[in-house]
Amino acid sequence: MKKKPPPSPHLAAVAVMDPDLAGKDRDLLERAERHPRSYSEGEMSVWWATAPRLVRPGAGVIGLAGGAWVTGEFEWYTPSAHDGQATASDLISRTMQDVFDGLHSALTFAWPLGAGAFVLAATLYATDAAARNKSARRLAELKDRCVRPAELNDDARTLLARAQQAKKAVLTSAMHRFDLIDRQRNEVSLPRQEWGIAEALREYTRLVKAEPSNPKGGKVAALLDTRRRALRASLDGxxxxxxxxxxxxEQVTQADDHYRELQQIQALTDGSGDVLDFLARTARDDLAVAEIEGMTGEAAAVADAFTTALESAKEAAVIALPTPAA
Known part of the structure; x- marks a missing residue:
């Protein structure tokens, strides 16, 4: 068997979710992964989540109501008796009074509308805060149903990234796409294998982090050494x-390579009739026949190699994806 290449140093693990999660819970976790800052505050008082967003709208409504009251209290124009003739002061006062009366009418009409909009905004903000609190509570309940790379130490993250790379290689292969290997089994078993590995790595990391950083005394050191050997054995598993x-x-990738090679050979041999006609016109018949037979033999050899590689991939699947016990 071809020697495996070393894992890429640029592998990066991604979060793994329990494959048994309900759709809405999976969507919630995915949103929290994409927008962590929106869900990082956790549950909080609806009042304290809503009040800061209402300061400006509330100030606006108060300003409108206060303006309506103030403009209604001003009396700029009082008619004066000057033989029935208006003075310049009367004209100015009347103009100012008309302006304030118009402004008062507008503000009197506007502030109730602003108050209604304020109440509507407060309701929407409070509803949004309550929905966020509900999501925060559900996220707290689901915290063990998702393994994030940040929860793992370096060794565990590397192993998880390798498992995810292998899973991706299988699920994006032509063998899987064209159902030349057990597609349904891959789509069910591979996510479960990934989840099982991720859960085990999270528990391994938790136990490693629980070790004392400065052990005191020989007995503690001996116990710690035994514990570390047990953890190493678990990590080896x-x-x-x-x-x-x-x-x-790797077996699936090899089968993919042979499959593509076989496709290319078949594409070439499909035009063998044209090649035969061309060679017959330019060379002896026996040379033409020999060339075509050679191409056919190569196609048969590649087909055999593909069949062998496909069987090897199926045998590797039995080891990598064991059937769950009934």
Whole structure:
């Protein structure tokens, strides 16, 4: 078997969700992953979440109401008796009074509308805050149904990234796409394998982080050494699962390569009749026949190699994706 290439140093793990999650819970977790700042505050008082957003609208409504009251209190124009003739002061006062009366009418009409808009905005903001609180509570309930790379130490993140790379290689292969290997089994088992590996790596990381950083005394050091050996054995077991997935992905990739080669050979041999006619016109018949037979033999050899690679991929799937016990 071809030696496996070393894992890419640029591998990056991504969050893994429990494949048994309901659709709406999965959507919620995906939104929280895409917009972490929107969901980082957790649950908070609806009042304190709503009040800061109402300061400006509330000030606007108060300003409109106050303006309506103030403009209604001013009396700029009082008729004066000057033989029935208006003075310049009367004209100015009357003009100012008309302006204030018009402004008063407008503000008297506007502030109730502003108050209604304020109440509507307050209701919408409060409803939004309540919905966010509901989402925050649900996210808290779902915290163990998603494994994030930040929860893992370096060794665990690398293993998870390798498993995810192997899963992606299988699910994006031509073998899977054209159902030349068990497509349905891949789509069910691979996410479960990824989730099982991610859960185990999170627990491994938690236990590693729980170790004292400065052990005191020989007994503590001896106990810590035993604990670390047990954790290493557990990590080795997870590594074997990842290796099995990588072996499966490698076999599928090899089958893909042979499949593409076979397609290219078949495309070339499909035009063998034209080649035969051309060679018959330019060379002896036996040379033409020999050339065509050679192409046919190459196609048969590639087909055999593809069949062998496909069988190897199916055998690797049995190891990497064991059938769950009934």
């Amino acid at each position: 997870i590594t074997r699962r990842v290796n099995a997935l990588e072996s499966y992905a």
